Amino acid sequence: MVNRQILKQFIPPILLTSLRIAKRFFAKEKPPYKKLISNDYSTLQIYSSDVWNSENWINHVKKSLLTQFDSPPNTHMNAVLSSIKWFHAFDNRTQINIIDFGGGCGVMIPHLSRLEDELNSSFRKVVIDSTENIKLGQSVLRDVDGLEFFDDTKTKLDDVLLQHDKDESITILNISSVLQYIIPYSNFLESLLAKTKPKVICITRFPRCDDATNDAYGVQDITSTIGYCGSTVVNLFGRNTLIELMVKFGYHVVSEDFSFEGDIDYFGSCDDINYRKMTLVDYTFVRFH
Numbered sequence: 001m002v003n004r005q006i007l008k009q010f011i012p013p014i015l016l017t018s019l020r021i022a023k024r025f026f027a028k029e030k031p032p033y034k035k036l037i038s039n040d041y042s043t044l045q046i047y048s049s050d051v052w053n054s055e056n057w058i059n060h061v062k063k064s065l066l067t068q069f070d071s072p073p074n075t076h077m078n079a080v081l082s083s084i085k086w087f088h089a090f091d092n093r094t095q096i097n098i099i100d101f102g103g104g105c106g107v108m109i110p111h112l113s114r115l116e117d118e119l120n121s122s123f124r125k126v127v128i129d130s131t132e133n134i135k136l137g138q139s140v141l142r143d144v145d146g147l148e149f150f151d152d153t154k155t156k157l158d159d160v161l162l163q164h165d166k167d168e169s170i171t172i173l174n175i176s177s178v179l180q181y182i183i184p185y186s187n188f189l190e191s192l193l194a195k196t197k198p199k200v201i202c203i204t205r206f207p208r209c210d211d212a213t214n215d216a217y218g219v220q221d222i223t224s225t226i227g228y229c230g231s232t233v234v235n236l237f238g239r240n241t242l243i244e245l246m247v248k249f250g251y252h253v254v255s256e257d258f259s260f261e262g263d264i265d266y267f268g269s270c271d272d273i274n275y276r277k278m279t280l281v282d283y284t285f286v287r288f289h
Contacts, residue, residue: 034219035269037270038216053132056228057229076177084098084112085168097123099174100126125144174198175201180207186192206242207266208239209278212236212274215241242283263279285289
């Protein structure tokens with residue numbers, strides 16, 4: 001498969017946008033988000049279903065894991081991998097811990113293992129996710145050294161961080177495609193970072209609404225290549241709200257990456273024009289003190 005970054009160098013942005021729109025039109029794909037938008041979470045709750053335990057979602061996660069063994073890392077994973085490389089180059093003797101919150105059944109683990117070989121180093125690797133995903137990961141990745149799985153229904157993220165984040169180590173916390181489903185997310189981050197202080201926080205696959213100045217709520221219809229998985233209420237993030245919030249907690253953004261900016265495929269039919277352009281951003285935040 002041709003790398004998206006290579007395509008971007010040779011194809012004008014307007015043509016890429018046209019190609020994505022044409023693909024959705026001819027394939028009759030269902031837009032990922034409903035038109036609905038609200039500042040009141042309770043008005044949208046009726047549209048939520050049990051997405052993460054649906055058969056289609058579990059099969060999608062399994063398929064995603066199996067493809068990672070032969071695929072290069074995507075843009076979202078590179079935020080974490082680049083952070084590891086930077087700290088390893090600066091100090092290759094300090095233990096690095098990777099806490100992947102919402103890491104599925106361990107989709108990043110094959111890439112972390114390859115990086116360990118490349119750097120001739122080893123990391124503590126932790127994956128936190130739902131019961132079914134953890135069971136699958138433990139089965140497929142049972143022979144990987146230095147890997148732990150935690151069921152998020154039984155173990156809190158802050159407890160795992162407190163267990164691994166010691167003064168003599170560097171902890172990189174990856175929150176991938178999760179924050180939009182945690183409501184209210186600001187309370188979650190405030191509570192977490194009042195108790196723990198990981199050196200690096202990567203917040204990846206973060207759906208930023210590029211023209212919005214404030215947060216809101218929407219409804220996402222989650223469909224994988226296998227089929228429809230369900231619907232759920234999600235946070236719709238203003239352009240700078242996460243960055244401003246993280247500064248309050250002592251974290252500053254040092255890296256921002258994305259595959260496409262201002263994509264209208266996700267939420268182009270939204271009732272509020274300010275939320276129609278959406279970018280899946282990969283942020284890297286660092287605590288300097």
